[in-house]
Amino acid sequence: MNRSQEEARAAGLQLVQTPEGLALTDGTMQLIADYAHMIPRLKQGVLQRELLVRAARARGVEHPVAFDATAGFGEDSLLLAAAGYTVEMFECNSAISALLADALERAASDPRLSEAAAHMHLHVGDSIAGMAELVAAGTVPYAVYLDPMFPGRTKSASVKKKFQLLHHLEQPCADEAALLAAARATGARKIVIKRPVKGPLLADAKPSAQFKGKAVRYDVLAF
Template sequence: MKRNARIKETEFEKQQELIVYYEKKADQERAELLAAHLGVTVTSEEAERNKARFALAFTDHGLALTGDQLSLCGDFVHMLPRLRYDNLTHEILVKAGKLKNGKEHPTAVDATAGMGEDSLLLAAAGFEVDLYEYDPIIAALLKDTIERSKMDERLAEIVKRMHVHEENSVKAMLQRAKEGDIPDLIVLDPMFPGKKKNSLTNKKLQMIQQFERPCEDELGLLDAARALNPLKIVIKRPVKGPYLGEVKPAYSLQGKTIRYDCILRGNS
């Protein structure tokens, strides 16, 4: 079988194991639009929902990805303690992303947005953040999380600085480079395989990775970021992991399990 044919078949199989589900009539239109966007079935029947391995379900708490006895629903409320100024200034990512250009609201690109928690920290620190997420399922969860957060006065001012783009970040960064649309900061977090654990957090990560695999072209991701030539590129790595693309950073900030490698304009 040709490789392209195999890719198409895999995508078809993924569609067959995912369904969009809603209970309330008020959610029907959004559910139908999402299902059409994803190219999957939509239903309000629980029996139909149970036939699929995974469901994107419209619930009272927000859009949730359910399956394998797990449920993943974006929630920025649990991040509130970390967003307090006295805690935020101690976040390693915020320290790593700090710039000296004096802008009140510097610009950032999160090229590997995922569920948006890193971008939330940057937005809380004052950045205008463009979040790039190529997987439409993860992007749908992320967009829903941000829209719900806009209705929470504790988060509204922060998330209004977060702008989601459902597209390939490598292509987007290369296009921005051509247009001269240069951010001050780029953050890269190519998902690295974790050690096998039984924690709920790791099981949910495994569920996400059913749809979004770890970055297979790390060098391409870094090359696109370097082509855009921001003031700083911050790369999230395992604490003992190799440098991304074997590019030595200007400096690194290290936590217990992760490390942020910082590449400055001029040393990239």
């Protein structure tokens, strides 16, 4: 049994191969990482209005690099990649990483997604150590993106039932100050932080700018 299967079973879940892709299941519900529903949001006129894209915009920079320290299923990374970033994604949970890798493989064969998917690179493991390793190897990001999971979000009524399966695997951010410090240490020119629209600041860091929607906001620390 590989590590991803072990992590899923430790949470009372299973990873199973289905005709649609790799699925996480509890025996009654299943969850597959898939980007097909994201395609309408990747059209240029729509994409440029995305709050994340506006918050992370790299003006006058060719081929910018972003680190997504909390990748999950990589949907936000997909938006950044479609907007011109090369995105280095970090996901510490092996089961979630397996689902993400499967989604990327299928996206690579879809002409509507393949260009963006080609600029998304998955790293399995702790993002604090992983970001430092990439910087040491010469990859310095223009932006670091943080979407940490917090305890208050796990009981949200807005979370679709099947996505609650992920809450058996994901753990709330244990040390938000350490995560933010690691992002700062990369030398990025921007740190973009996704928060509930009325949620507290991450580690009390005052943003340079905020981009607010109905349910979420993006706090931008610019350097």
